[in-house]
Amino acid sequence: MCSPVSIFVSANPGAHRFRDLRPRQHPTAYREPAVAFAIVLLTTALVIVVALLAAAGAGKLARMDGATYPAALTHAATTFATVITLVATVTATLTALLS
Template sequence: MAGLTIILLVCAQILLVAVLGAAGAGKLARMSGADYPTAVLLAASAFAAVLTLAAAVATALADVLP
């Protein structure tokens, strides 16, 4: 049961980091003068990039750890 709890907490933390990264990217895009659709597109791509990076790290760790 403890393993499942750790996995769920790590997933929640990854989602939180992805949302914060997306919010930061959107805010920076708006501050640099981008319109709303462009800012949302940049935020969505940052969100996807964080999730992709997390999946790549998890795959690499799954290959290395027993």
């Protein structure tokens, strides 16, 4: 004869197997500062790349317009500083609004 088999399944069938693992699980709260730091680092890198591209474009346009190399470099530096300042202003405004 076969052993009796229950046809009823409990509401949470895996709970009895994983009950002893609950106290040993590590909290994930310690990962949040690292994720925030990574987001800040990647955003900063993206802003710098966009500012450098805008500066290169401004320098190239100034040079195509007939400006000398020092004048084109001045235009590029001004554009780079303007983009960085704009991003800092938008960040400060959003921080004030979202806090």
